[in-house]
Amino acid sequence: MSAIDDTAATAARPAAGVGAYLASNLREYGLLIALFAVMGFFQVVTGGTLLRPINVTNLLLQNSYIIIMALGMLIVIVAGHIDLSVGSVMGFIGALAAVMIVNMELSIWLAALVCIATGGLIGAAQGYWIAYWRIPSFIVTLAGMLVFRGLSLWLLEGQSVGPFPREFQVIATGFVPDVLPGGAALADMLGVRNFNVLAFVVGLLAAGYVVWSGLRKRAQNRAYGIEDEPRAFFLIRVGLIAAVLVFILYSLATFRGMPNVLITMGVLTVIYAFVTESTTLGRRVYALGGNEKAAKLSGIKTERLTFLAFVNMGVLAAVAGLVFAARLNTATPKAGFALELDVIAAVFIGGASMSGGVGKIVGAVVGAFLMGVLNNGMSIMGIGIDYQQMIKGLVLLAAVIFDVYNKKKV
Amino acid sequence: MQDTLLEMRAITKTFPGVRALDDVTLAVRRGEIHAICGENGAGKSTLMKVLSGVYPAGSYEGEIHYDGALAQFRDIADSERSGIIIIHQELALVPLLSIAENLFLGNENARAGVIDWRETNRRAQDLLRKVGLRDPATTRVEKLGVGKQQLVEIAKALAKDVRLLILDEPTSALSEGDSQALLDLMLELKAQGVTQIIISHKLNEVRRVADTVTVIRDGQSVSTIDAGGGITEDAIVRDMVGRSIENRYPPRTPRIGQTLMSVRDWCVHHPEHADRQVIRRVSFDVRAGEVVGIAGLMGAGRTELAMSIFGRSWGQGITGTVEMHGRAVDTSTVSRAIAAGLAYVPEDRKSLGLILEDSVTRNITLANLPAVSRGAVLDERREAEVAEGYRADLGIRTPGVFQQVVNLSGGNQQKVVLSKWLFAGPEVLILDEPTRGIDVGAKYEIYGLINELAAQGKGVVVISSEMPELLGMSDRIYVMNEGAFVGEMPSHQASQERIMSLIVRE
Numbered sequence: 001m002s003a004i005d006d007t008a009a010t011a012a013r014p015a016a017g018v019g020a021y022l023a024s025n026l027r028e029y030g031l032l033i034a035l036f037a038v039m040g041f042f043q044v045v046t047g048g049t050l051l052r053p054i055n056v057t058n059l060l061l062q063n064s065y066i067i068i069m070a071l072g073m074l075i076v077i078v079a080g081h082i083d084l085s086v087g088s089v090m091g092f093i094g095a096l097a098a099v100m101i102v103n104m105e106l107s108i109w110l111a112a113l114v115c116i117a118t119g120g121l122i123g124a125a126q127g128y129w130i131a132y133w134r135i136p137s138f139i140v141t142l143a144g145m146l147v148f149r150g151l152s153l154w155l156l157e158g159q160s161v162g163p164f165p166r167e168f169q170v171i172a173t174g175f176v177p178d179v180l181p182g183g184a185a186l187a188d189m190l191g192v193r194n195f196n197v198l199a200f201v202v203g204l205l206a207a208g209y210v211v212w213s214g215l216r217k218r219a220q221n222r223a224y225g226i227e228d229e230p231r232a233f234f235l236i237r238v239g240l241i242a243a244v245l246v247f248i249l250y251s252l253a254t255f256r257g258m259p260n261v262l263i264t265m266g267v268l269t270v271i272y273a274f275v276t277e278s279t280t281l282g283r284r285v286y287a288l289g290g291n292e293k294a295a296k297l298s299g300i301k302t303e304r305l306t307f308l309a310f311v312n313m314g315v316l317a318a319v320a321g322l323v324f325a326a327r328l329n330t331a332t333p334k335a336g337f338a339l340e341l342d343v344i345a346a347v348f349i350g351g352a353s354m355s356g357g358v359g360k361i362v363g364a365v366v367g368a369f370l371m372g373v374l375n376n377g378m379s380i381m382g383i384g385i386d387y388q389q390m391i392k393g394l395v396l397l398a399a400v401i402f403d404v405y406n407k408k409k410v
Numbered sequence: 411m412q413d414t415l416l417e418m419r420a421i422t423k424t425f426p427g428v429r430a431l432d433d434v435t436l437a438v439r440r441g442e443i444h445a446i447c448g449e450n451g452a453g454k455s456t457l458m459k460v461l462s463g464v465y466p467a468g469s470y471e472g473e474i475h476y477d478g479a480l481a482q483f484r485d486i487a488d489s490e491r492s493g494i495i496i497i498h499q500e501l502a503l504v505p506l507l508s509i510a511e512n513l514f515l516g517n518e519n520a521r522a523g524v525i526d527w528r529e530t531n532r533r534a535q536d537l538l539r540k541v542g543l544r545d546p547a548t549t550r551v552e553k554l555g556v557g558k559q560q561l562v563e564i565a566k567a568l569a570k571d572v573r574l575l576i577l578d579e580p581t582s583a584l585s586e587g588d589s590q591a592l593l594d595l596m597l598e599l600k601a602q603g604v605t606q607i608i609i610s611h612k613l614n615e616v617r618r619v620a621d622t623v624t625v626i627r628d629g630q631s632v633s634t635i636d637a638g639g640g641i642t643e644d645a646i647v648r649d650m651v652g653r654s655i656e657n658r659y660p661p662r663t664p665r666i667g668q669t670l671m672s673v674r675d676w677c678v679h680h681p682e683h684a685d686r687q688v689i690r691r692v693s694f695d696v697r698a699g700e701v702v703g704i705a706g707l708m709g710a711g712r713t714e715l716a717m718s719i720f721g722r723s724w725g726q727g728i729t730g731t732v733e734m735h736g737r738a739v740d741t742s743t744v745s746r747a748i749a750a751g752l753a754y755v756p757e758d759r760k761s762l763g764l765i766l767e768d769s770v771t772r773n774i775t776l777a778n779l780p781a782v783s784r785g786a787v788l789d790e791r792r793e794a795e796v797a798e799g800y801r802a803d804l805g806i807r808t809p810g811v812f813q814q815v816v817n818l819s820g821g822n823q824q825k826v827v828l829s830k831w832l833f834a835g836p837e838v839l840i841l842d843e844p845t846r847g848i849d850v851g852a853k854y855e856i857y858g859l860i861n862e863l864a865a866q867g868k869g870v871v872v873i874s875s876e877m878p879e880l881l882g883m884s885d886r887i888y889v890m891n892e893g894a895f896v897g898e899m900p901s902h903q904a905s906q907e908r909i910m911s912l913i914v915r916e
Contacts, residue, residue, distance in 0.1 A: 220790065220791070223791070278787055278788050278790075279783070279786045279787055279788060280779040280780065280783050280786050280787075280788060281786060283772070283776075283779060283788060284779070286765075286768070286772075287765050287768070287772075287776055290765035290766070290767055290768055291761070291764065291765045291766065293761060293762050294761070294762055294763055294764055294765055295765070295776070296723070296744060297720070297721075297723060297744060297754065297756060297762055297763070298744070298776045298777040298830065299721075299743075299744040299745040299747075299748045299777050299834075300744075300745075300776075301743070301745065357765065357767055357768075358767065
């Protein structure tokens with residue numbers, strides 16, 4: 001029955017239809033298709049290693065700090081700027097944490113708080129020149145990159161400092177304990193060694209949320225008379241995303257459950273996606289990046305927003321620094337070296353525009369995962385770091401060319 | 411003398427889904443000034459792009475005969491070699507290069523790639539003399555006003571041995587005085603034998619210079635009127651819109667109330683040169699239900715006055731007071747000015763008024779987001795309703811309120827900017843050149859909207875370089891010159907001559 005309804009609805013719409021819809025939304029589908037294609041490819045060539053539970057867990061841990069920083073970088077880039085200092089800041093914060101926790105034996109909570117506040121201050125110091133003095137962000141953060149790289153060296157006196165106490169490592173390497181009953185029984189039933197019910201339930205809930213919010217958005221679009229996604233596309237897209245979420249969390253459940261970092265990352269992603277898409281603050285940032293002068297003449301405090309975007313970036317770089325240090329269990333002067341480039345690449349692969357005003361949080365996260373899967377897959381295959389770099393560079397270039405080509409065609 | 415230089419026969423150009431030009435015919439005689447009139451979107455620019463090779467031969471149907479032969483231009487360079495040169499509305503000069511460098515850009519006086527600067531500057535000075543520009547050829551273009559830049563563009567065309575000069579809306583950014591000078595120059599070039607095509611919305615200018623007028627409507631050439639038979643503005647307007655607009659300014663019975671806003675002793679200094687005073691002790695009042703016009707030449711300081719009042723968006727060292735309902739208000743930032751009940755619709759809507767890549771909806775709600783949100787969370791349904799409301803009220807022609815504004819025509823973009831400011835709920839609106847670059851039909855709608863605002867008891871300040879518009883729309887007119895107000899008169903006592911004489915007398 002519903003199939004017949006669907007045909008009628010499609011026929012009623014102007015002839016443009018599916019092809020035109022696909023053409024005008026190629027970018028978003030392209031990104032998802034690329035992610036699935038890359039995952040499928042490596043799953044096959046690595047003989048199934050890529051999606052083994054232990055590797056899925058690893059993939060999340062390896063990319064967590066990139067994703068955390070990509071959230072802030074997306075906002076900075078949407079606002080029309082760039083931050084080259086995040087890798088150095090991340091390394092510096094790790095070093096600061098090591099000095100406070102390992103050398104000075106301060107409490108972990110106090111140290112973490114100081115680190116995050118320091119990150120915010122660093123962002124404020126850079127944002128001040130960019131927002132109120134109109135010094136190009138490229139210059140200010142390039143300077144910041146050198147300064148904080150130097151500060152890390154100075155702080156660590158060129159040495160690696162570690163190891164961290166167990167309670168600190170938990171930030172990155174800990175897992176959320178299973179609070180739900182029935183794990184052992186399910187493990188027996190499924191024939192796996194252990195089964196974390198909480199992780200699986202979270203997976204189901206997340207998938208459920210994706211489907212629910214997708215349907216809601218669709219209903220809204222229909223109410224506003226916005227061009228609808230053809231039903232088949234909608235079902236495939238939402239179905240795939242939900243399936244992947246369930247699959248990932250299922251994988252995690254059969255290994256050690258959800259890493260703490262996944263929670264941090266997931267919660268931050270949801271918060272930032274909400275803030276950018278559904279609040280006045282987010283809307284104003286997009287307006288600022290889209291046309292700063294027009295935004296200013298509409299009563300938007302453009303300087304303050306720019307300033308805050310950098311403060312936020314600093315805070316997230318600090319969070320990433322803590323996660324990174326905890327994961328490596330040591331702070332080294334080399335930590336975070338050239339990482340800013342991975343973060344920036346993730347954001348651009350995710351569809352943000354160099355000129356500002358365009359880009360989505362989800363895009364940046366998917367972009368970061370795409371890079372992460374590439375890294376991970378190539379490493380499993382034993383491809384040398386030389387080829388890895390080249391391939392990643394070409395992927396970035398291809399993604400942006402694809403963007404520009406799409407824009408021209410319209 | 412009267413033979414045909416250019417003939418475009420049965421030109422048809424289609425884009426996917428749109429027939430932009432449909433069997434258009436245009437014949438331009440050697441040595442004449444030929445005007446092309448039409449509403450925005452009528453197909454004027456497309457026709458010129460076909461002519462200049464932007465759309466190469468083969469991408470359109472029909473034939474172009476130029477100088478007695480069939481012309482098939484492959485690109486702009488090709489048409490320029492034949493002496494066809496277009497000066498676009500948006501000037502294409504490099505601001506940081508000198509006049510001379512701009513004149514010969516891509517066409518340098520060089521031997522083996524080495525530029526002969528003496529020859530360059532000498533030839534440049536010659537060309538500048540021809541167009542009546544007295545600045546040295548080594549001046550950087552950014553130092554020149556728009557009017558002078560326009561002259562540089564024309565000189566650049568002359569440098570390329572122009573035979574057919576096409577001017578696309580040449581006076582849209584110029585003040586009355588500069589416009590007159592430009593039109594004089596066109597007549598002089600005609601006397602020297604340069605054939606010209608002018609695309610313009612300003613019918614009085616067309617009437618002044620054109621020998622022949624071709625009117626294009628909806629992609630078709632509607633009529634060709636010969637100056638011999640007498641060109642009347644009404645006839646052109648009728649052909650342009652396909653209906654006659656008896657009165658170009660909708661009638662209104664003003665009901666003027668209490669004073670809403672008073673500005674006293676407003677002084678502003680230049681943002682880069684603190685010692686240069688740009689606005690000098692300006693005082694004025696706006697009353698409820700009143701349309702106040704500010705007349706003046708380009709560079710008189712009208713935009714600077716408006717922007718400095720609206721959140722100190724221009725200049726430094728600002729002194730003076732703004733009162734609303736007799737009480738001094740703080741307008742030191744844009745958000746405070748909005749809170750005080752002001753709105754400013756900028757002159758340059760694309761760079762100052764709109765976020766072009768954003769939707770109609772997002773643009774309309776931008777200046778008043780709190781009204782469409784709960785706490786800090788946006789209510790998208792409410793936003794869409796607001797936008798739909800303005801779309802219906804103002805007649806914004808768009809496929810939907812989620813359309814990007816970049817895809818809208820100039821008149822509809824301006825309606826979006828106006829909607830944004832109406833939604834902000836101001837008491838006094840300052841409209842800076844509200845009808846610039848907008849076709850006749852949309853202009854009429856905007857005038858109607860201004861009247862409606864006044865009828866609602868709002869105060870409207872209109873800054874315009876088109877004097878007939880000010881005379882037709884305002885209740886009272888202030889005349890501004892060199893940063894100061896030099897006169898004030900009720901509009902029934904005003905005339906173009908009286909305003910001009912106030913400016914000239916200073």
